[in-house]
Amino acid sequence: MSWIPFKIGQPKKQIVPKTVERDFEREYGKLQQLEEQTRKLQKDMKKSTDADLAMSKSAVKISLDLLSNPLCEQDQDLLSMVTALDTAMKRMDAFNQEKVNQIQKTVIEPLKKRNQLFWSWVTSEWPQSHELPELHSQIPGTQGLWLAW
Numbered sequence: 001m002s003w004i005p006f007k008i009g010q011p012k013k014q015i016v017p018k019t020v021e022r023d024f025e026r027e028y029g030k031l032q033q034l035e036e037q038t039r040k041l042q043k044d045m046k047k048s049t050d051a052d053l054a055m056s057k058s059a060v061k062i063s064l065d066l067l068s069n070p071l072c073e074q075d076q077d078l079l080s081m082v083t084a085l086d087t088a089m090k091r092m093d094a095f096n097q098e099k100v101n102q103i104q105k106t107v108i109e110p111l112k113k114r115n116q117l118f119w120s121w122v123t124s125e126w127p128q129s130h131e132l133p134e135l136h137s138q139i140p141g142t143q144g145l146w147l148a149w
Contacts, residue, residue, distance in 0.1 A: 056096040
């Protein structure tokens with residue numbers, strides 16, 4: 001009879017139960033999906049604000065080009081309509097600029113900050129004051145340990 005130091009045929013003892021591991025992986029997947037969607041939203045909002053600014057700048061340029069047209073100098077009615085259009089386009093540009101500034105402050109910057117803070121928190125080591133008591137209660141022998149990702 002020979003002595004075998006490693007019992008190959010016996011299953012390994014799990015430190016973390018399979019259900020807890022599956023739940024953890026599911027939640028981590030949800031976090032990654034949330035990060036991806038947040039980045040996409042941030043990118044789409046940036047594209048939208050850039051397009052808004054370009055559109056209003058183009059409208060202002062068109063109205064200025066119409067004002068400098070020689071036909072406007074000849075016809076007073078046309079000149080008054082183009083002047084009104086120019087005024088409206090400049091007001092629209094100012095409102096668009098304010099809208100873009102508000103979107104930047106209320107959507108884009110908070111999303112960027114949230115991503116930076118959240119993922120720096122997730123990837124850093126947890127301080128001992130932030131232990132997971134419910135996880136420790138499910139895993140015997142882990143009391144006093146803390147997790148790092």
